[in-house]
Amino acid sequence: MANSDGGEGRALVVGLGISGIATALRLLQVGWTPVIVERAPARRTGGYFVALFGGGRPPAERLGILERLDNRLPRGASYEIDRAGNRKVGLGYGDLPGSPWMMLRGDIEEAAFSALPSGVDIRHSTVPTRIEQDATGVDVTLANTVDGTTATERFDLVIGADGLRSTVRSLVFGPHERYLHRLNYMAVAYQLPRPLSDLHPDDAAVLLEPKRSMWIFPFAGSDPTVLLNYHTRDVDAEFTQPPVERVRAAFGPEPAGRSLGEVLDALETADDLLFDSVEQVHLDTWHRGRVVLVGDSAWCVTLYAGMGVSTAMSGADLLGTMLQRHPQDVPHALAEWERALRPALEVFQRNGIQQRTFFVPATTSELAVRKLMTAGMRVPVVSSLLQQLRTRDKAGRLKDHDIALA
Numbered sequence: 001m002a003n004s005d006g007g008e009g010r011a012l013v014v015g016l017g018i019s020g021i022a023t024a025l026r027l028l029q030v031g032w033t034p035v036i037v038e039r040a041p042a043r044r045t046g047g048y049f050v051a052l053f054g055g056g057r058p059p060a061e062r063l064g065i066l067e068r069l070d071n072r073l074p075r076g077a078s079y080e081i082d083r084a085g086n087r088k089v090g091l092g093y094g095d096l097p098g099s100p101w102m103m104l105r106g107d108i109e110e111a112a113f114s115a116l117p118s119g120v121d122i123r124h125s126t127v128p129t130r131i132e133q134d135a136t137g138v139d140v141t142l143a144n145t146v147d148g149t150t151a152t153e154r155f156d157l158v159i160g161a162d163g164l165r166s167t168v169r170s171l172v173f174g175p176h177e178r179y180l181h182r183l184n185y186m187a188v189a190y191q192l193p194r195p196l197s198d199l200h201p202d203d204a205a206v207l208l209e210p211k212r213s214m215w216i217f218p219f220a221g222s223d224p225t226v227l228l229n230y231h232t233r234d235v236d237a238e239f240t241q242p243p244v245e246r247v248r249a250a251f252g253p254e255p256a257g258r259s260l261g262e263v264l265d266a267l268e269t270a271d272d273l274l275f276d277s278v279e280q281v282h283l284d285t286w287h288r289g290r291v292v293l294v295g296d297s298a299w300c301v302t303l304y305a306g307m308g309v310s311t312a313m314s315g316a317d318l319l320g321t322m323l324q325r326h327p328q329d330v331p332h333a334l335a336e337w338e339r340a341l342r343p344a345l346e347v348f349q350r351n352g353i354q355q356r357t358f359f360v361p362a363t364t365s366e367l368a369v370r371k372l373m374t375a376g377m378r379v380p381v382v383s384s385l386l387q388q389l390r391t392r393d394k395a396g397r398l399k400d401h402d403i404a405l406a
């Protein structure tokens with residue numbers, strides 16, 4: 001394998017999430033040798049719902065991931081429910097333009113991982129602690145978090161695919177506070193041990209109140225997952241108490257009622273719980289020399305845009321294309337990659353802010369608009385008008401567009 005500026009080379013990929021695996025797959029396709037390091041001692045499984053939009057499916061296909069995936073959205077109804085047990089037909093995730101495929105985060109992670117050939121160098125419990133570069137390569141000190149040993153290795157390219165609170169970003173670009181933008185909402189996601197007693201296993205439900213919401217996502221072949229959202233004035237304080245206490249306080253003091261009550265009870269014993277603040281990442285540039293950030297570490301659009309997975313795969317796919325197109329000049333390939341990708345990501349970031357009202361209305365007027373939309377969807381003329389308006393919206397169109405084809 002040629003080294004830097006002879007074409008293909010050796011790349012360090014930090015993070016074995018969907019961005020990291022997709023990037024490694026693409027690097028292999030264009031003749032590079034990836035080395036993947038992951039902080040966790042083992043791979044993550046299961047997890048929360050994710051929607052894969054039309055624009056994410058072509059890169060997933062080119063990476064060899066799509067053939068291992070199914071749309072797991074069952075053919076049930078979507079209801080808007082309240083604490084008293086009332087229900088009306090409502091707007092579900094599957095009603096969004098772009099006909100998203102629904103699945104668990106772990107489905108995509110597993111599909112991507114199984115597409116990786118055996119023999120790829122993957123090191124768990126390993127983190128970068130120092131990154132220094134010159135014109136021809138990058139020296140990275142890697143620490144094993146189990147035995148405490150460290151070693152420094154040289155790479156032709158370093159890819160930070162290490163998520164919202166990226167270590168690569170803080171080592172090369174600066175501290176988190178400079179790049180993280182809090183939306184002042186918390187997201188809590190977990191799998192239920194069984195369907196809710198008031199709901200058919202194939203049905204979706206949403207409970208909307210000002211500044212808090214509960215979503216139930218049904219899945220073909222497994223128990224539903226839940227997503228709770230709530231507003232907070234003090235994100236740091238949310239992490240000072242057990243999640244169960246914070247969530248019960250946020251959804252109180254009113255009696256929970258049957259469905260929310262079952263969801264809150266299930267939180268007490270939930271495995272694989274996601275409890276995190278909703279934040280976007282904004283950087284003026286995603287690359288510096290031979291170091292590049294991809295996925296949430298670079299542009300986290302938030303769950304409200306629903307494009308984190310799709311853009312992780314588009315970003316990985318396009319990165320390989322640009323490295324192949326500019327084999328003699330890695331920094332130039334990275335600049336071209338960002339030039340092609342950034343406009344769409346800026347649209348998705350704005351969409352992430354706007355779509356928050358769909359997931360969790362903040363005020364009684366936002367809630368009223370959301371309920372009006374739901375009511376309108378039940379009237380055929382209004383419904384087709386709303387659909388037309390939404391498909392004309394730039395973000396709606398881009399969600400179906402293959403942005404990796406530049």
Ligand SMILES: Cc1cc2nc3c(=O)[nH]c(=O)nc-3n(C[C@H](O)[C@H](O)[C@H](O)COP(=O)(O)OP(=O)(O)OC[C@H]3O[C@@H](n4cnc5c(N)ncnc54)[C@H](O)[C@@H]3O)c2cc1C
Pocket residue numbers: 014015016017018019020037038039040048049050051052105126127128161162163164165166167168187189227274294295296297302303305306307308309310311312
């Ligand atoms: C509740 C929820 C719902 C979502 N819904 C959707 C959706 O509907 N559609 C959609 O497209 N996206 C959705 N997303 C976003 C999507 O899950 C992410 O954007 C996507 O998984 C890409 O993540 P990533 O690989 O960039 O980062 P991550 O998944 O965070 O992976 C980063 C990896 O890096 C590792 N790591 C971290 N630090 C280090 C270190 N120092 N050294 C080594 N390894 C490290 C981590 O352990 C992890 O394995 C949702 C997110 C949430 C939270």
